[in-house]
Amino acid sequence: MRSAVLSVVLIAGMLGVAAAQQRSASLASPVAAPDVRFARPAAEGVWYEIFVRSFRDSDGDGIGDLAGVTSRLPYLDELGIDGIWLTPIHPASSYHGYDVTDYMGVATEYGELSDLETLVAAAHARGIRVVLDLVPNHTSRDHPWFQAALAGDQEARERYVWRASDPGWIGLGGPAWHPAGDAFYLGLFGSGMPDLNHDGPWVRDELKRIMRFWLERGVDGFRVDAIQHIVESEEGIVAGTPGTLAWVREMQAWLHHVAPHAFWLGETYALSAPTVAAYHHDGDLDMSLDYPGWAALFDALSQRSAGPLETALEQNAGLYPPQARRAVFSANHDQIRPASVLGVLRRDEARLKLIAGLLATLPGTPLLYYGQEIGLPNGPGDRDEQKRTPMTWSAAPGRGFSDAEPWIAFSTDDPALSVEAQRADPDSLWSTYRTLIAARRGLPALTRGTTRLLRPEAPQLLVFVRQEGGERLLVVANLGVRPAVLAASERPGAPAETVHGAPVGEADWEIEGLGLRIVRLAGSAD
Numbered sequence: 001m002r003s004a005v006l007s008v009v010l011i012a013g014m015l016g017v018a019a020a021q022q023r024s025a026s027l028a029s030p031v032a033a034p035d036v037r038f039a040r041p042a043a044e045g046v047w048y049e050i051f052v053r054s055f056r057d058s059d060g061d062g063i064g065d066l067a068g069v070t071s072r073l074p075y076l077d078e079l080g081i082d083g084i085w086l087t088p089i090h091p092a093s094s095y096h097g098y099d100v101t102d103y104m105g106v107a108t109e110y111g112e113l114s115d116l117e118t119l120v121a122a123a124h125a126r127g128i129r130v131v132l133d134l135v136p137n138h139t140s141r142d143h144p145w146f147q148a149a150l151a152g153d154q155e156a157r158e159r160y161v162w163r164a165s166d167p168g169w170i171g172l173g174g175p176a177w178h179p180a181g182d183a184f185y186l187g188l189f190g191s192g193m194p195d196l197n198h199d200g201p202w203v204r205d206e207l208k209r210i211m212r213f214w215l216e217r218g219v220d221g222f223r224v225d226a227i228q229h230i231v232e233s234e235e236g237i238v239a240g241t242p243g244t245l246a247w248v249r250e251m252q253a254w255l256h257h258v259a260p261h262a263f264w265l266g267e268t269y270a271l272s273a274p275t276v277a278a279y280h281h282d283g284d285l286d287m288s289l290d291y292p293g294w295a296a297l298f299d300a301l302s303q304r305s306a307g308p309l310e311t312a313l314e315q316n317a318g319l320y321p322p323q324a325r326r327a328v329f330s331a332n333h334d335q336i337r338p339a340s341v342l343g344v345l346r347r348d349e350a351r352l353k354l355i356a357g358l359l360a361t362l363p364g365t366p367l368l369y370y371g372q373e374i375g376l377p378n379g380p381g382d383r384d385e386q387k388r389t390p391m392t393w394s395a396a397p398g399r400g401f402s403d404a405e406p407w408i409a410f411s412t413d414d415p416a417l418s419v420e421a422q423r424a425d426p427d428s429l430w431s432t433y434r435t436l437i438a439a440r441r442g443l444p445a446l447t448r449g450t451t452r453l454l455r456p457e458a459p460q461l462l463v464f465v466r467q468e469g470g471e472r473l474l475v476v477a478n479l480g481v482r483p484a485v486l487a488a489s490e491r492p493g494a495p496a497e498t499v500h501g502a503p504v505g506e507a508d509w510e511i512e513g514l515g516l517r518i519v520r521l522a523g524s525a526d
């Protein structure tokens with residue numbers, strides 16, 4: 001009898017091990033790449049972040065949705081977009097979706113799984129990649145795992161991070177530890193977002209299972225939320241720990257193995273370039289968000305000096321490993337939009353156009369935030385919702401966003417701040433973006449070329465050479481508001497053709513305030 005019981009236990013144990021091995025084995029098998037031939041590698045395209053709730057409402061409930069995004073793919077194609085990043089589409093506790101309650105679901109207000117599949121297929125048919133937001137650091141407090149943990153389920157409890165007493169750490173905006181029963185759980189982003197425990201294999205495997213689920217539906221990668229905060233040290237270091245970097249390396253190795261066609265874009269929210277570079281060196285991260293570059297861009301614009309961008313370019317040279325890719329941007333759903341940062345002065349449109357020019361020419365992968373191509377401003381006040389107001393497609397009631405009252409008010413009633421108006425105006429910000437993106441597409445020196453910084457006499461002029469093969473492009477950007485001169489003697493070659501901006505010739509160039517030139521240089525490489 002005893003031996004029979006023992007046998008049953010042994011067999012059950014062996015079955016359990018076998019099941020776990022089978023689970024791991026299926027996680028490691030390759031995912032077929034979508035049957036699409038993209039025109040260029042992901043890193044050489046222009047990307048576009050869509051806050052799904054605010055892009056286009058297809059069914060008249062005032063909330064943007066997946067079918068709405070699908071309906072605007074021709075628009076994105078016309079603008080020259082190669083890839084879109086969708087903010088979280090899953091069932092979640094909050095409107096923004098970063099507190100997920102079901103990682104393999106689609107929130108009812110955004111549609112159904114089939115709507116996502118339709119969107120991916122339609123995007124791929126146009127050569128546009130689709131990346132989903134992945135939120136691995138925390139779930140919602142309402143996620144069934146956390147609810148089970150609160151109810152005392154030991155396995156569920158181990159998926160989160162607990163202490164018997166409050167260690168007193170400060171999280172991102174308040175206390176990091178939150179009471180529940182006779183213990184405390186970690187929630188760096190607040191009590192509504194409990195941190196997952198990535199120490200054990202269960203959570204890591206589950207995350208791989210979630211990624212597989214979406215990869216099998218054709219998505220091309222993931223933007224990884226809060227990537228710095230995955231693993232905390234015992235002492236309470238909550239960003240960039242060796243444990244987090246090792247976690248990134250493991251996850252990237254897994255992704256490169258099962259889906260080498262897909263990639264990660266990490267939310268490396270740090271202003272120090274060496275801190276961001278560590279995710280590439282130690283974590284083998286595919287692509288980072290260039291927050292140091294974002295800060296340098298606005299420093300340069302506010303100081304009317306090329307200095308901050310020159311410093312950033314010099315620091316970046318040799319800092320990142322050769323395979324590292326950086327997304328360069330001027331806004332996302334967490335930032336005040338440039339049209340609001342830069343105020344309401346008349347000349348600000350020139351500054352927004354200069355931002356477009358710098359994003360198109362600086363080394364990196366340009367990443368736009370929906371509405372930036374028309375200079376969409378923030379709404380009133382400083383709440384995050386006001387960074388995420390509905391897209392203004394036209395001047396008509398509902399602004400082409402929705403036939404219903406939008407979920408939040410539009411940030412502008414200016415009819416000129418619409419796609420419809422700016423598309424009809426060859427001098428508009430929208431037309432500037434479209435022209436620059438189209439030019440960039442045809443210029444490998446801009447999409448993948450080397451970068452050499454020059455130091456001209458005029459401190460407001462940012463001057464650099466992008467080179468690929470025998471093609472050399474000289475980029476000159478005037479961060480000042482007054483004209484500045486780049487002498488012929490300061491240039492590394494004779495101009496062959498003005499690619500962007502008013503034509504320039506052999507003499508000294510006077511570049512207007514906030515002006516930009518892209519000039520092909522004669523002759524071959526130096």
Ligand SMILES: [Ca+2]
Pocket residue numbers: 057058059060061062063064065109
């Ligand atoms: Ca809707």
Ligand SMILES: [Ca+2]
Pocket residue numbers: 137188195196229230231232
């Ligand atoms: Ca964490």
